[in-house]
Amino acid sequence: MDGYRGLFRTADDELSGGERKRVFIARALAQESEVILLDEPTATLDIHHQVDLLQRMLDLNREKGMTLVMASHDINLASEFCDRLILLKNGRINHMGPPEAVITKERLESVYGCPVGVDPNPESGKPRVTLIKRERPPT
Numbered sequence: 001m002d003g004y005r006g007l008f009r010t011a012d013d014e015l016s017g018g019e020r021k022r023v024f025i026a027r028a029l030a031q032e033s034e035v036i037l038l039d040e041p042t043a044t045l046d047i048h049h050q051v052d053l054l055q056r057m058l059d060l061n062r063e064k065g066m067t068l069v070m071a072s073h074d075i076n077l078a079s080e081f082c083d084r085l086i087l088l089k090n091g092r093i094n095h096m097g098p099p100e101a102v103i104t105k106e107r108l109e110s111v112y113g114c115p116v117g118v119d120p121n122p123e124s125g126k127p128r129v130t131l132i133k134r135e136r137p138p139t
């Protein structure tokens with residue numbers, strides 16, 4: 001049977017990680033649930049598909065009243081596409097509220113332990129995080 005393994009391929013074998021993720025999300029949406037939980041939905045997607053997916057999620061929220069809960073490490077995407085954020089530290093809620101209240105230099109540096117810059121996105125006005133490289137002392 002091992003000699004035939006390459007002959008019997010599934011559609012999943014031919015899809016990229018991002019394509020598989022989009023199919024999985026489409027399956028979840030087809031169930032027309034009132035609440036959709038998304039765990040890192042944009043993690044394997046390129047920028048175009050990240051924005052497209054999140055814009056479609058927003059459209060579903062606004063048009064059908066669907067509640068969407070998303071876990072994400074991408075603070076900038078969360079800032080742009082989410083109405084409310086929960087910032088966790090050591091598994092506990094550190095702060096909760098709209099992006100403007102949650103995404104501050106002081107809060108992020110306290111939670112993540114590294115320097116960041118926070119300024120308004122020139123297009124949307126939402127908070128935007130810039131990573132700041134720490135200089136390491138020579139060894």
